[in-house]
Amino acid sequence: MATPIKVGLAGFGNVGSGTYSILKRNHSLITQRAGAPITVKRVAVRNVDRVRKLVDEDVAVSSDWHDLVTDPEINVVVEAIGGIEPARSLILAAIDAGKHVVTANKALLAEHGNEIFKAAEEKGVNVALEAAVAGSIPIVKALREGLAANRVSSIAGIINGTCNFILSTMRDTGRSFDDVLAEAQRLGYAEADPTFDIEGIDSAHKLVLLSSIAFGVPVNMDKVHIEGISRLEAKDIKFAEELGYRIKLLGITKYTDYGIELRVHPALVPMRRLLANVEGAMNAVVVKGDAAESSLYYGKGAGSEPTGSAVVADLIDIARTADANVSERPKMPTTQHNPGAKDFADFGDTVCSYYLRIPVDDRPGVLADLARIIADNNISIESLIQREAPQKEDSTEVILMTHSTIESLMQRAIRTMQQLKSVRGPIVVLRKEELQ
C-alpha cells in the first residue's frame, strides 16, 4: 500500500518551483505511479508575496520553515533553499519530527551528511538525494539499485553544468569567461555563490556523495583534491584540441590498492571518448563495475525542471516505500557503510598521465635538460612538442605529455624543472584521463 504524500516545500527558486510545476502538471500520472497522491501542502520561502501568486489557493505560504516541521499532516519535507543554515536545522528538525526528507543540497550533505544520515537512520526515515548529484540523471538510483551486483572500481564524471557550459561555450564562440558565467547564472545553472562552480567545489560536493554511495565510506570533503577552471588558459584548450583532446572539469573517484582517490580537476579527455563530447550544461558520469564493466549516464545536471524531476522521483519512491520496513528501503550513503572499505588515498599517490606546458628559452640544450629531469624521476615521455612563441623571439613553449606516473614524482620533477634558468615562467600542469 502506498502512502499519500503531503509535501512541505522549503524554497521556491529554480528547484522548488520546478518541483511544484511537475507535481501539478503530471499529477494524475504521478499519483498512478506512486500509488497515492503527492501534493504540496505548505511552502516556506523568503518572498511570500511573490510565491503566493504562483501557487494554488489551498497551498499555505509562509516565511518560517518551522511551519513545515510542526504541521502534523506533512510527512515529507523537500529542502530546496540551499546553503548550510537554516537548511541543516530544517532537515534535522524534520527528521526528528519523523518526516522523510528530499534534498537537492549537495553542499550540505557533503559537509554534514554523516550527521544527517545517522539521525535519519536512527529515526527510521529517509533522506533522498537524487537531485543533489547530477540533477536529472538517476545516478544515485543506478549505483544503489541498477549496479547493486557490482564492485564499483571507478566513477568519473562531468558533474558541474556551469563549468561544462563555460568550457564548451568559450571554445565554440570565443566569448569571455565572465560573459559566459553571467549567462550560466541567468539560466539558473550556477550556485548562489558561483565560485563553488568554477573552483570545483560543487563538483567535489557531488563526488564525495557518489564515492560514499559506491564504496560505503563516510562523506569527507577534506580528502578531495580540488582544482577548478578559473585559471585555465584559452591556449591550453586550443593546444589540447590540436593534440586530439578536450579539456573537461572531471570529478574522479577510484577504489585502488593505495586507497580511495577523490579528485576534481580539469582533465584532457581523448576526443574519441563520449565524455569528451558532452557539451553545454549537460552532465555525464562513467561508472566501471566488475560485472557491468563500463556504463555511461548522461543528462541535464542543472536547471529548474530537470532537477525537479529528480526531486519528484524521490517523492514517488517515498510514497511507495514509506510503509515498508526500513530494511526494505534503499539504504542511505553512510548507512551502507562497508567496514572493509579502504581508507582515502593521499593525493601524492595518485597515478595519472600529464600535459605540461613549459615556457623556455629558445636555445640548444633546453629540451635535453627537461628530458633528463623527467627521466631522473622515472617518468616516461609520451611526446614532446616545441611551439613558437611569436611575441618573444628568444623564447618558446614546450608541450610535454607523459605516460602514467605517480603524482608525487611528477610534482618533484616539476619543482626541479621550475628551478632551471631556462624555464621562464610557471609550468602549466594538466592531467589526462584516458577513461578506458
Ligand SMILES: NC(=O)C1=CN([C@@H]2O[C@H](COP(=O)(O)OP(=O)(O)OC[C@H]3O[C@@H](n4cnc5c(N)ncnc54)[C@H](O)[C@@H]3O)[C@@H](O)[C@H]2O)C=CC1
Ligand atoms: N539550480 C540548479 O540547477 C540546481 C540546484 N541544486 C541545489 O538546490 C538548492 C536550491 O537551489 P536553487 O533552487 O537554484 O536556489 P534559488 O536561489 O533559486 O532558490 C532558493 C529558494 O529558497 C528560499 N529560501 C532561502 N532561504 C530561505 C529561508 N531561510 N527560509 C525559507 N526559504 C528560503 C528562497 O526564497 C528561494 O525561493 C541548492 O542547494 C542548490 O545547490 C541542485 C541541483 C541543481
Ligand SMILES: N[C@@H](CC=O)C(=O)O
Ligand atoms: N551549479 C550546479 C547546479 C547543479 O547541481 C551546476 O552547475 O551543475
Ligand code: NA
Ligand atoms: Na541525480
